[in-house]
Amino acid sequence: MNLFTYSVILLAAIAVALVLFSPRKGVFARWKQRRTHKARSTTEDALKHAYDCEHRGVGCTIESIAGALSLSVDHAARLATQLESGRLVRADGNALRLTPDGRSYALRIIRVHRLWERYLADETSVREADWHLKAERQEHRMTAAEADALAAQLGNPQLDPHGDPIPTAAGEVPELKGDPLTSLKAGEFGKIVHVEDEPHAIYAQLIAEGLHAGMIIQVVENSSARVRLEANGEEVLLAPMFARNLTVTSVPEEGRSHGPFATLASLRPGGSAMVTGISRACRGQQRRRLMDLGIVPGTTMTAELSSLSGDPMAYQVRGTLVALRKEQAEQIVVSPVSVSS
Numbered sequence: 001m002n003l004f005t006y007s008v009i010l011l012a013a014i015a016v017a018l019v020l021f022s023p024r025k026g027v028f029a030r031w032k033q034r035r036t037h038k039a040r041s042t043t044e045d046a047l048k049h050a051y052d053c054e055h056r057g058v059g060c061t062i063e064s065i066a067g068a069l070s071l072s073v074d075h076a077a078r079l080a081t082q083l084e085s086g087r088l089v090r091a092d093g094n095a096l097r098l099t100p101d102g103r104s105y106a107l108r109i110i111r112v113h114r115l116w117e118r119y120l121a122d123e124t125s126v127r128e129a130d131w132h133l134k135a136e137r138q139e140h141r142m143t144a145a146e147a148d149a150l151a152a153q154l155g156n157p158q159l160d161p162h163g164d165p166i167p168t169a170a171g172e173v174p175e176l177k178g179d180p181l182t183s184l185k186a187g188e189f190g191k192i193v194h195v196e197d198e199p200h201a202i203y204a205q206l207i208a209e210g211l212h213a214g215m216i217i218q219v220v221e222n223s224s225a226r227v228r229l230e231a232n233g234e235e236v237l238l239a240p241m242f243a244r245n246l247t248v249t250s251v252p253e254e255g256r257s258h259g260p261f262a263t264l265a266s267l268r269p270g271g272s273a274m275v276t277g278i279s280r281a282c283r284g285q286q287r288r289r290l291m292d293l294g295i296v297p298g299t300t301m302t303a304e305l306s307s308l309s310g311d312p313m314a315y316q317v318r319g320t321l322v323a324l325r326k327e328q329a330e331q332i333v334v335s336p337v338s339v340s341s
Helices: 003-021 027-056 062-069 073-085 100-123 128-138 144-153 200-208 284-292
Strands: 089-092 095-098 189-195 216-222 227-231 234-238 246-250 272-278 300-306 313-317 320-324 332-338
Touching: 027 062, 027 073, 027 095, 027 100, 062 073, 073 089, 073 095, 095 100, 100 128, 100 144, 100 284, 128 200, 189 200, 272 284
Parallel strands: none
Antiparallel strands: 089 095, 189 216, 189 246, 216 227, 227 234, 272 300, 272 332, 300 313, 313 320
């Protein structure tokens, strides 16, 4: 073997060694980092689950951890042992209870999660259905100092966009007041103050119906088979199990909206209406864009032109023609509606 060939082989070996064993960016280093991150995320998810059980007044067990985190019972048992060794939980018979340190740790993770959801809702155009999953990932990456900086940037909000209280940096949790939607009788008005975002399948259905925190609703029917309500002038039908994931407070007469109300999407070409508000489900950049176009309460809008498919529609707003998609028009509440013949 000549010197050149030997040098090439040596350089290739060094290159492979660097790729595999570089202390910061090597394959093994990145594998170790991912494994460490996954282990920490699992620990933090278990603490969140224990806090949720405590908040709901139900027992946290090895089996409930396994179910909530999609782990085997053996894996959950090992995890519980680690949490107990770290003095984050203590065994109380078959139940696991958070220690003060464990509760503080759980609240730090919950604080990051809810702050990040608030940020996604107010400062980005991320779809509401994606807030929770994105916050689930971010909660394991952000430090306490970064969370405090984000809170200051957002004006130290007390609630996330679902109405959940955001723990303070000191670990204090504002009290959430209200009752399940199922507590209202037919004819009663309520204000949605909280939309439970788990399980995700139920949450997705609630937002698909356009229900959100801050909305005023009226119960039309409440039975063991269904809950029928009116929201933004439209009828919504929910199974009681879904309705229980909405927390409401009663609304006095002076706080109720009086119709008739509809959304801008109900206008036909030639019809005009006055804007009475923008749904609180419309947030962040999308809300700012509508307001920048002059779509604010008191503005009169006229449906001018429709595309071949009917979506988008062109509207006359303060002397300017703007095109809005149907999903945007459905976020704009108008009254009264004038429909051309």
